[in-house]
Amino acid sequence: MINGAHAIIYSADPEADRKLFKDVLGLGYVDAGGGWLIFELPPAEVAFHPDESGKPGHELFLLCDDVEATVKRLIGEGVSVEPGFHDERWGRLAFIRLPGGGRLGVYEPRHPRAKPSPR
Numbered sequence: 001m002i003n004g005a006h007a008i009i010y011s012a013d014p015e016a017d018r019k020l021f022k023d024v025l026g027l028g029y030v031d032a033g034g035g036w037l038i039f040e041l042p043p044a045e046v047a048f049h050p051d052e053s054g055k056p057g058h059e060l061f062l063l064c065d066d067v068e069a070t071v072k073r074l075i076g077e078g079v080s081v082e083p084g085f086h087d088e089r090w091g092r093l094a095f096i097r098l099p100g101g102g103r104l105g106v107y108e109p110r111h112p113r114a115k116p117s118p119r
Contacts, residue, residue, distance in 0.1 A: 005044055007060050011100030020099060024077045025062075045114045060104065067092045067108040074106075 011017045018037050021027050028040040042063075064070040071081050071094050080097040087093075093107040 005041075005046070006038075007041070009060065009098070009100075009102055009104075011098065011102055013100035016099030017102065020079065024074065024079060061093075062104065062106045063109055064106055065108065067094055067106060070094075070106060070108075071096075 009017065018029075018039075021039050022029060022037065029037045032038050067085065071085075074096060075081055082095040082097065082103075085092055085094050088107075088110075090111045091107040091109040093105055096104050096106060098104055
């Protein structure tokens, strides 16, 4: 029934954010017309957490095998990374700043990863 997911990141500078995803993260993309790029994402997973804010919402995190090595590489590519790592029960986390003002979490999971279901 469901064969994918589409995430949207709102940005004050979408062109700069698209450049980061294309040139630094190296994600494949298609041009949907007029330079409107849609990027591929690696396999994804979704989890439901209790809402403690009273304002349900969504978050997007990118996963990696080694967050320290990933952060080092991103910094070398000129990406702004917030200082420090966050050790959580579920993983080791860092935040990058997108050129358009957004904040994106990158983490090395400690939790089991969901496997794609056979179709």
